[in-house]
Amino acid sequence: METELVALASAGAATLVELMISDSWTQVKDGVARFLARDGETGYMTRRLDASREEIAAIGETRDAVEADWRARLYGMLRSDPALAEELRRLLGSPERSGDVHNVVSGGVQYGPVIQSGSISGLIFHDPDRGSRRGKGKPGEG
16 A cells, blocks of 8 residues: 555656646646645645746756655655545546547648647657658659
8 A cells, every 4th residue: 555655646746747847737736736735725735836836947957856845745645644545546637537539640641740648748849851841742753
């Protein structure tokens, strides 16, 4: 049970930090604050989350330290109330609850990557061949 709580706290902290640096932070911040503020003091927790996010934004190297702080906090919460584990799993969107996803790509030749995902943050693709295809017809027409 202890190992499971450590793993869940680690996953929760990693996900929390990833959310902090993503575009979806504004949509999830209130729910995270409510979960973390067990005493109902969501205003304080919201300010604490915002401070963590600002630390990461100001100095990218602090990301590991921020994650470690939240891992310790989550672990402490889970140890004091193991029933919170289920709520944290639900908040994290546990994969065992996800439904099947199907994707169909159509409409001709795809020259770039095709990605299917629940969320993606900070991803940049560079296509070194793109310039050579500009202004040319279909592949093989030279």
